[in-house]
Structures are given as C-alpha cells and as structure tokens.
Amino acid sequence: MEKKHNVGYREPFYIGMVIIFIILVLGYLLLPREQVFYFSASIYPIIALLPIAIYLLSAKRIGFSWEDKLSVLIVFNAIGGFFWFIAEVIWCYCYNLLLDIEVPYPSEADIFYVGAAIFVVLGIAIYVNSLYQDIKEEVTVKEKTTAAFFTAVLTLIVAIVLAYPITTYYAEEELMVVALDITYAILDILMAAIFFISILLIRGRIGKILMFFLLGCLMVVVYDTCFAYLTLAELYYDGHPIELLDLASYLFDACAFYETYKLYR
Numbered sequence: 001m002e003k004k005h006n007v008g009y010r011e012p013f014y015i016g017m018v019i020i021f022i023i024l025v026l027g028y029l030l031l032p033r034e035q036v037f038y039f040s041a042s043i044y045p046i047i048a049l050l051p052i053a054i055y056l057l058s059a060k061r062i063g064f065s066w067e068d069k070l071s072v073l074i075v076f077n078a079i080g081g082f083f084w085f086i087a088e089v090i091w092c093y094c095y096n097l098l099l100d101i102e103v104p105y106p107s108e109a110d111i112f113y114v115g116a117a118i119f120v121v122l123g124i125a126i127y128v129n130s131l132y133q134d135i136k137e138e139v140t141v142k143e144k145t146t147a148a149f150f151t152a153v154l155t156l157i158v159a160i161v162l163a164y165p166i167t168t169y170y171a172e173e174e175l176m177v178v179a180l181d182i183t184y185a186i187l188d189i190l191m192a193a194i195f196f197i198s199i200l201l202i203r204g205r206i207g208k209i210l211m212f213f214l215l216g217c218l219m220v221v222v223y224d225t226c227f228a229y230l231t232l233a234e235l236y237y238d239g240h241p242i243e244l245l246d247l248a249s250y251l252f253d254a255c256a257f258y259e260t261y262k263l264y265r
Contacts, residue, residue: 013258017251020047021244028241036239041096044247045088051081051253054261061264069130070209074260076123077213081253083116102238105231106176114180117187120217124194131198143200151193158185158225181228188221208259216252219245 024047027039055078064075087109095104132139195214223245230236 014255017255021248021251024244024247028239028244033237033239037096037102037237040239040243041092044092044243045085047247047250048081048085048088051250051257052078052085054254054257055081058257058261058264062260069127073123073127074209074257076119076126077253077256080116080118080120080123081250083112083119084250087112087116096238103231103236106180110180114183114187117184117191121187121190121194124191124198124213128194128198147193147197147200150196151189154192154221155189158189158221177231181232184224185228188217188224191217192221209256209263212252212256212259216249216256219249219252223249 024043027043028036031039055074059078062071062074064071066072090107090109090112091104095101095107095109192214195210195217198210199214223242226242226245227236230240230242236242
C-alpha cells in the first residue's frame, strides 16, 4: 500500500513545474503559427523526458518486484514514459524538424504511443487488482456504483465526441487512422477508469503519486479525444493549443515521479 505523504506545493520543484507550464502557455498563445510549429517540435521531447529523468533519481531504490505492486505501477509507468519520449522524438525531431513534415499521423511514432499506453494500463491493472484483493470485503456498493458510473460517463463522452467525425469523415480517411483513433480512445478510457477505481479503493488515504498519475491520464484522455476529432475534421496542426493538455500530462507524471523520489528517499 502506498504510504501517505504530505505534499508541499510551495516546494521549488512545484514552483518550477508551474513556471514551465506558464512558459508553454505563453509560447503557444503568443507566438505566430509558423513559429509555434518549431517551438512545439523543439520543446515536446524535452518535456516528455522530464518524468523519465526524475524517475531515474530513485530508480535504484524503487527496484522492481512482482511482490511490491507499487514498484510494478511505477516501473510500468516509467517504461510507458520512455516509450512516449521515443514517440515524441520520432514525431518532432525526425518528422517535424528533420523532414519538415507536419502531423505525421499515422507513423512509426504510433507504435511507441500505443506501446506506452499498454504498459501504463497493465501497471495500473496489476496495482488495482492487488489493492482490491486486500480490501474487497470492505468495498461498498456505493463505491462500485461510483466507479462504474465514472467509467460509463467517460466512455459516453468520448463516444459522442468521436461519433460525428468518424461517421462523417471515415470514408475519406485511411482505415488505419480511424483504427488508431479508436484504439487510443479505448486505452485512454482504461487508463483513467482504472486509476479512478484505485483512488476509490484507497479512499481517504489517496496517495499523491496516484493522484498525479490520474491527473496526467485525464489530460491525455481529453487531448487524444480532441486530437482524433480535429484530425478527422482536418483542423489539427502541429502547434495547436490543444497540445498544452498533452504537455500538462507529462508535467503531472513528473510530479508523480517526484513524489516517488520523496517516498523512497
């Protein structure tokens, strides 16, 4: 079970995260579109690397053991983070900057994007299952209903948002694009739903590590849904402000790994 750990949100680390996000917002909103393209392509992999760099600070102490399900959760998220970083390097540095290709979708990067989501979902599922086995007798009907309601609402929202563009533009798009959009939506819903269920299981003893991972997942769910809609409607471009949600997810993951560092320090 994850230990309860107080978070000082005035710590230099969190102040730094806020400053970074403010810089990102200003860059996306104030720079001309042509410059935002290069700003986005340059900064994305660097932001994606932050969670991995922070994880490495305590990687040796965390280790990995199937008996320690928290270590499984953290390591699987770290592997997912590494895959996301590789994907951003391929998308931004190889396609955007080197080949000057905008919105390389689908591309080799999607192999790593999907792989990252799979590792994260597996890590969460293993952790939540272990948690549930320990306290399943204490789980109330209300908690089960709340979890089911959250998952159903999230699924419904994503389905409604994507239904129109998929049915409208699907004939004009490659089957691979539509398949990837649906794949990402399913994986995102799984990530967010399982994290939410785990928070219900922990109840009042919610860990900050889990909270930050959950916030990151929710950012990814909203971003991927909007990305799918915009690409199907041919309204997306690299440097679109919606990317701020995706970048925020990396910052939340960085906060989760920072709390991990504090926990194992």
